[in-house]
Amino acid sequence: MERALYGPDGFFVSGAGPAAHFRTSVHASPVFAACMLRQLETVDAALGHPARLDVVDVGAGRGELLRALLSRAAPELAARLRPVAVERAPRPPDLPPEIDWRPDIPDGITGLLLATEWLDNVPVDVAVHTSDGWRLLLVNPKTGEETMGPPPSPTDTTWLTTWWPPTPTRGGERAEIGVGRDLAWAEAVGKVARGVALAVDYGHLRDSRPLDGTLTGYRGGRQVPPVPDGSCDVTAHVAMDSVASAGERVARCAYSLVSQREALRALGADGGRPPLSLASRDPAGYLRALAAASAAAELTDPAGLGGHLWLRQPVGVALDAVVAR
Structure with a gap:
């Protein structure tokens, strides 16, 4: 990487x-x-x-x-x-x-x-949780093919234990160290x-x-x-x-x-839409406010950049x- x-x-x-x-x-x-x-x-x-x-x-x-x-x-x-x-x-x-x-x-x-x-x-390195504990994931840099590698270092294992504890009900979980x-x-x-x-x-x-x-x-x-x-x-x-x-x-x-x-x-x-009353009073101002609201909406959308x-x-x-x- x-x-x-x-x-x-x-x-x-x-x-x-x-x-x-x-x-x-x-x-x-x-x-x-x-x-x-x-x-x-x-x-x-x-x-x-x-x-x-x-x-x-x-x-x-x-x-x-x-x-x-x-x-x-x-x-x-x-x-x-x-x-x-x-x-x-x-x-x-x-x-x-x-x-x-x-x-x-x-x-x-x-x-x-x-x-x-x-x-x-x-x-980051990627680790996979197996029946034997965490193992590093190795990748071929040209093809992207993945293979299982050795256990993480003690420092990385401590980080995983503290910050990314595996879910007990599911094997094969991946974590980015x-x-x-x-x-x-x-x-x-x-x-x-x-x-x-x-x-x-x-x-x-x-x-x-x-x-x-x-x-x-x-x-x-x-x-x-x-x-x-x-x-x-x-x-x-x-x-x-x-x-x-x-x-x-x-x-x-x-x-x-x-x-x-x-x-x-x-x-x-x-990200709020401008009031429609502005459109009749100031059409150009309404369009500017609408464009700004649309831009703000993209930035604050919790499913996108707002997340x-x-x-x-x-x-x-x-x-x-x-x-x-």
Whole structure:
């Protein structure tokens, strides 16, 4: 999975980028960027409007979200912003010069660290529960053919016991081992000196893990088998409670874990249809409001992008000060 996504010819470092293959919240609608700007403004206020406000986008794609935030920010805020895109792909030639482009997360962040659909592409091993306990699943990187491998390491076995206990009534259950994601998120949170680390991703919780796991592939707008040959995105949903626990040990502060539907509605995207009376008073305004409502509805649909989970982990600021209500 590591080679398929981030190797020399990997999915995320070559070609046109994720937007050519699947829709994320960032690509789906400008409503998402508008809500993220409100989140950034909330963090800015909680920090007392510092002279430099960092906004670091981890897994930035081709910089789409940072471009949108820069274009929407008020002049006073834009003058203080230091936007940083963290991505392994080469810097896009048309990226605004104000955006720093780098392969790793900078230290000492004061502001907002964003990880929008990043953790689901942090590589995982897959384990299968058998009569002999957990066994690793091996895969041919060219054909996708699967074979049973050795038991997981003691560290991975401990993670499975704690965060993905097997269902007693069913054999052959699959699990995506989240140790690497926990470590990656803990490292990211540790880069924040003051502010908020925010992860947005498809995820699940301990009491409702999917029996067959979630590993899959995407290419050209279609779901495809997750063959790790570099031709498709290979992704799996995130054990968000495990990730949150890892971040909490670093931040030493309470966290917030809610659905995207709840988070975006609190930030002003309710998806409600505008009143019909507006159509007679202001037809053009009604059409604009209807388009915005439709975009917000896609982002908040619990069967789609609204099913994302938002994990906010504040560092050095109060949780209540950075969570819109």
